[in-house]
Amino acid sequence: NLLEGVIVDDEKDYITIRSPAMESLIRVGHGVTGYEGMAVALALRPEKLVVSADEPAQPFNKVSGIIEEIAYLGSHSVLHVKLVSGQHLLANVANSQRWASERFTWNDRVWLSWHDLAGVVLNS
Numbered sequence: 001n002l003l004e005g006v007i008v009d010d011e012k013d014y015i016t017i018r019s020p021a022m023e024s025l026i027r028v029g030h031g032v033t034g035y036e037g038m039a040v041a042l043a044l045r046p047e048k049l050v051v052s053a054d055e056p057a058q059p060f061n062k063v064s065g066i067i068e069e070i071a072y073l074g075s076h077s078v079l080h081v082k083l084v085s086g087q088h089l090l091a092n093v094a095n096s097q098r099w100a101s102e103r104f105t106w107n108d109r110v111w112l113s114w115h116d117l118a119g120v121v122l123n124s
Contacts, residue, residue: 001044001089002122010036014116016060017042021087027060029116034123041122046078048118049091051104052111062113065089067106079104081112 003026005019010031017026017040026042034040056062068088069080072095079091091112097103104110 001046001049003042003044003087003119005040005042007032007034007036007038007040010034010038015121017121021083021085022063023084024062025060026119027116028119028121032121034121038123042119043122044089044114044119046090047092048114049089049112050114051079051091051093052113053104053108055111056113058113061116061118062111063089064109064111067104067108067110070104070106079110081110 003019003021005017005026007015008018009016012031015028015032019026063083065081065083067079068082071078076092076094079093081089081091083089089112
């Protein structure tokens with residue numbers, strides 16, 4: 001998963017990125033070698049995303065979308081989520097219930113969120 005954007009706030013302990021793929025801002029919990037206005041991308045592994053039916057309370061690092069595909073892999077499923085922007089993100093969910101469909105299924109609107117240290121910032 002790659003979220004491209006631009007650094008809008010560059011501080012010693014964090015940066016904030018605006019991405020056209022989502023409405024909320026992206027907060028990265030550490031500084032980077034960069035500057036405001038610099039093009040970057042945030043790489044997020046599918047297992048680092050939290051999937052929920054309700055909007056997270058956090059102001060950063062969240063985006064909603066529709067589940068278009070589900071790949072069942074035994075211990076977990078991979079959700080293919082289409083964002084309003086048209087971009088797709090993959091998210092892993094543990095199959096802790098008897099049937100994967102008991103939790104999320106096709107065409108469900110879900111929220112994806114992540115911790116501010118979950119991703120890796122890449123220079124474009």
